[in-house]
């Protein structure tokens with residue numbers, strides 16, 4: 001895999017930190033080009049040219065933010081077959097994996113022929129403003145390796 005784009009939203013900086021940990025891990029895994037950007041400055045036309053697209057959101061009221069949801073919907077205009085998508089979220093209480101599942105479903109409903117790397121990543125933060133809970137960032141690093149290695153025909 002040559003080019004990876006990471007698109008995320010982050011109100012308090014925790015999801016941004018996860019995006020950065022993933023970016024560094026992908027670079028460490030030998031991916032030549034890894035870019036990350038906030039969803040409000042992401043140009044979907046450019047993002048859709050990447051080999052892999054990772055989308056991250058904080059859990060807001062049980063799902064991804066409105067902007068992230070809109071971005072995922074905007075990907076439906078592109079032929080992403082042969083590419084891979086992966087989703088990640090941050091959450092507080094008992095909402096492990098909830099925003100990730102919603103993002104995956106939102107995407108899969110419109111893009112049938114694209115590999116979604118599973119399981120998606122869901123990292124706990126300690127309270128609304130974080131920080132990312134102890135040990136969680138290491139899961140982000142493992143997830144990046146999965147993204148880099150998971151076979152497209154898996």
Ligand SMILES: Cc1cc2nc3c(=O)[nH]c(=O)nc-3n(C[C@H](O)[C@H](O)[C@H](O)COP(=O)(O)O)c2cc1C
Pocket residue numbers: 009010011012013014015016058059060061062063090091092093094095125127128129130
């Ligand atoms: C408006 C709002 C709604 C939230 N709702 C939930 C929720 O339903 N479940 C949950 O686990 N966390 C919820 N949270 C906590 C966020 O998931 C947490 O603040 C976020 O992971 C921090 O990420 P960030 O620093 O990237 O913004 C909510 C936070 C905000 C600001």
